[in-house]
Amino acid sequence: MANAATLRGWLLAEIPKSKTQARCQRLFIGWLDFKRNPIAMIGLLIIVGLVTIAALAPWITTSDGLALDLANRLQPPGREHWFGTDELGRDIFDRIIWGSRITLYIVALVSIIVVPIGLMVGTVAGYLGGWVDSVLMRLTDIFLAFPRLILAMALVAVLGRGLENAVLAIALTTWSPFARIARAEALTIRNSEFILAAQMQGISTVGILARHVTPLCMSSVIVRLTLDMAGIILTAAGLGFLGLGAQPPTPEWGAMISLGRQYLIDQWWVPTIPGVAILVVSLGFNLLGDGLRDVFDPKSGH
Amino acid sequence: MALPPTLAKILGVLSSLLLTFIGLTAITFVIGRLMPADPVLAIVGDRASQEVYDQVYLQLGLDKPVYIQYLRYLEQLLEGDLGTSIMTAQPVMEDILRFFPATLELATVATLLGIFVGIPMGVLAAVHQGRWPDHIVRVIGLIGYSAPIFWLGMVALLVFYAKLGWVAGPGRLDVFYDGIVEPSTGILMIDAAMSGEWDIFHNALSHLILPASILGTFALAYIARMTRSFMLDQLSQEYILTARVKGMPERNVIWGHAFRNVLVQLITIIGLTYASLLEGSVLTETVFSWPGIGQYITNSLFNNDMNAVLGGTIVVGTCFVGINMLSDLLYRLVDPRIR
Numbered sequence: 001m002a003n004a005a006t007l008r009g010w011l012l013a014e015i016p017k018s019k020t021q022a023r024c025q026r027l028f029i030g031w032l033d034f035k036r037n038p039i040a041m042i043g044l045l046i047i048v049g050l051v052t053i054a055a056l057a058p059w060i061t062t063s064d065g066l067a068l069d070l071a072n073r074l075q076p077p078g079r080e081h082w083f084g085t086d087e088l089g090r091d092i093f094d095r096i097i098w099g100s101r102i103t104l105y106i107v108a109l110v111s112i113i114v115v116p117i118g119l120m121v122g123t124v125a126g127y128l129g130g131w132v133d134s135v136l137m138r139l140t141d142i143f144l145a146f147p148r149l150i151l152a153m154a155l156v157a158v159l160g161r162g163l164e165n166a167v168l169a170i171a172l173t174t175w176s177p178f179a180r181i182a183r184a185e186a187l188t189i190r191n192s193e194f195i196l197a198a199q200m201q202g203i204s205t206v207g208i209l210a211r212h213v214t215p216l217c218m219s220s221v222i223v224r225l226t227l228d229m230a231g232i233i234l235t236a237a238g239l240g241f242l243g244l245g246a247q248p249p250t251p252e253w254g255a256m257i258s259l260g261r262q263y264l265i266d267q268w269w270v271p272t273i274p275g276v277a278i279l280v281v282s283l284g285f286n287l288l289g290d291g292l293r294d295v296f297d298p299k300s301g302h
Numbered sequence: 303m304a305l306p307p308t309l310a311k312i313l314g315v316l317s318s319l320l321l322t323f324i325g326l327t328a329i330t331f332v333i334g335r336l337m338p339a340d341p342v343l344a345i346v347g348d349r350a351s352q353e354v355y356d357q358v359y360l361q362l363g364l365d366k367p368v369y370i371q372y373l374r375y376l377e378q379l380l381e382g383d384l385g386t387s388i389m390t391a392q393p394v395m396e397d398i399l400r401f402f403p404a405t406l407e408l409a410t411v412a413t414l415l416g417i418f419v420g421i422p423m424g425v426l427a428a429v430h431q432g433r434w435p436d437h438i439v440r441v442i443g444l445i446g447y448s449a450p451i452f453w454l455g456m457v458a459l460l461v462f463y464a465k466l467g468w469v470a471g472p473g474r475l476d477v478f479y480d481g482i483v484e485p486s487t488g489i490l491m492i493d494a495a496m497s498g499e500w501d502i503f504h505n506a507l508s509h510l511i512l513p514a515s516i517l518g519t520f521a522l523a524y525i526a527r528m529t530r531s532f533m534l535d536q537l538s539q540e541y542i543l544t545a546r547v548k549g550m551p552e553r554n555v556i557w558g559h560a561f562r563n564v565l566v567q568l569i570t571i572i573g574l575t576y577a578s579l580l581e582g583s584v585l586t587e588t589v590f591s592w593p594g595i596g597q598y599i600t601n602s603l604f605n606n607d608m609n610a611v612l613g614g615t616i617v618v619g620t621c622f623v624g625i626n627m628l629s630d631l632l633y634r635l636v637d638p639r640i641r
Binding site for chain 1 (some may be wrong): 318321322325326329333336408444445448449450451452453454456457459460464514541578579580581582584585588591597602603608611612614615618619622626627633
């Protein structure tokens with residue numbers, strides 16, 4: 001008890017004594033704000049649940065979700081198979097659980113590609129200004145104006161169908177808003193005194209961008225990323241549904257819906273249950289993103 | 303000499319439209335060049351002699367530098383030449399003109415649904431901020447954003463077509479009505495009404511209502527959300543307080559004062575929605591076997607018909623960009639504060 005009280009005192013101290021303490025305090029106060037928002041907490045719970053399920057998949061499931069069991073095909077939901085079985089007798093519950101890993105994989109892969117590119121283009125444009133800014137922002141505007149799904153389809157057509165190519169196509173049409181955000185932040189930061197101080201210390205432009213400008217863009221970028229996640233998941237699932245993303249027998253949720261389509265009328269559970277999974281996860285990201293936005297940027301709140 | 307501000311704005315929007323179009327075509331051009339299939343071989347076939355091959359190779363201008371090839375490609379595009387479809391053996395442009403009206407019909411009705419349901423919902427939510435109408439609108443909005451549209455369409459088909467039988471199933475018409483009406487506009491309901499075939503009109507409507515509603519959910523969610531936040535902005539302004547203090551009836555305050563100012567901002571939102579629905583209809587069309595441009599692109603994709611895929615991409619992309627820019631321009635011209 002005493003320990004908890006001291007920790008709380010340390011986290012809420014008026015004057016932080018070290019850099020670490022100051023950082024922890026900022027996070028803690030943000031967390032207190034966040035905790036007060038029930039909708040955001042539901043979102044967080046869903047995402048934490050998703051990650052947990054994905055991590056514990058081998059222990060939760062009873063099969064690998066790929067092995068055929070033709071004797072038990074198209075079984076309705078029940079004690080034996082909670083979500084029923086599909087046209088090849090595979091347990092749908094197990095496939096959904098394994099599919100959560102694919103969803104996280106897609107989300108992580110897109111983030112890893114999109115965030116660095118957006119940050120780089122945006123901070124360079126905002127910090128340097130002038131013609132560099134004009135050129136980079138024109139480029140960003142062009143990508144911003146592109147229709148996402150159609151372009152992804154055209155790209156997948158050339159690159160070949162498959163999960164990684166779908167991710168690449170999504171990333172290509174997703175990075176531009178991050179560049180916009182990073183540029184806006186960089187514009188407000190570049191004339192501040194601490195940047196001037198850094199310049200006078202002789203820190204290189206790259207160093208300033210990497211160590212002083214980029215960290216300050218991160219909170220807006222993270223909020224935007226969370227809000228974009230739902231869109232990314234839906235586009236990936238859409239490509240999977242069209243047969244352009246993950247290929248069977250991968251238990252990707254969109255592809256599962258696509259395969260189960262023909263059983264819609266008589267065996268409704270085959271195509272509908274994976275859709276519920278997509279809905280819940282993208283809802284989770286949307287709720288979490290809304291909450292994070294309220295914490296980081298109270299002005300634009302509701 | 304400075305240009306008049308209105309003209310400068312129009313020129314600004316036009317120049318960014320042009321740039322974006324160049325970017326779009328550059329990407330489709332690159333995609334077209336990256337594709338593994340040899341374009342010459344696709345025309346002459348495997349058994350052609352080397353001379354014929356070389357001749358076509360030169361005809362296509364493949365010996366010229368890349369930028370010349372790109373300019374040539376642009377020139378063809380501007381003439382409306384999108385190449386020939388391998389699947390239908392017809393000019394891609396003709397195919398697209400045949401498929402496009404179905405998409406247009408679907409997207410237009412969906413947007414209208416979004417406008418006529420979404421705007422009142424947004425206003426209602428703003429007026430009752432923090433109370434149950436607001437919460438309901440928020441939940442509907444969240445579901446509209448989060449649900450995969452193709453899944454929503456399937457569930458709707460299952461419930462309203464298969465179980466309840468309230469609406470007609472996939473496709474644009476029942477089979478026995480097919481091909482009776484002369485396609486003059488390509489928009490079935492208008493064609494049917496013009497030729498006085500009211501049975502067909504009803505049948506077409508019955509087929510359209512479900513996919514349009516499904517496609518419209520996203521529009522509805524987006525429009526309601528934006529209307530709500532614009533309205534909240536206006537309702538906290540001082541002129542609203544003044545109107546209320548004067549004793550103006552609340553209905554006039556909301557619709558006459560606040561909403562009129564919101565309307566201007568909504569133009570852009572509606573434009574954006576319409577553009578995204580033209581694109582987003584791909585998935586809805588697949589679920590409902592709707593013979594629109596999305597189906598055309600998807601089918602061409604599976605048949606490796608790259609001319610058709612890229613042609614469709616360019617047409618949809620151009621509409622998308624064009625509508626976005628147009629609504630931007632309209633907004634700039636209408637809003638006195640930006641003028």
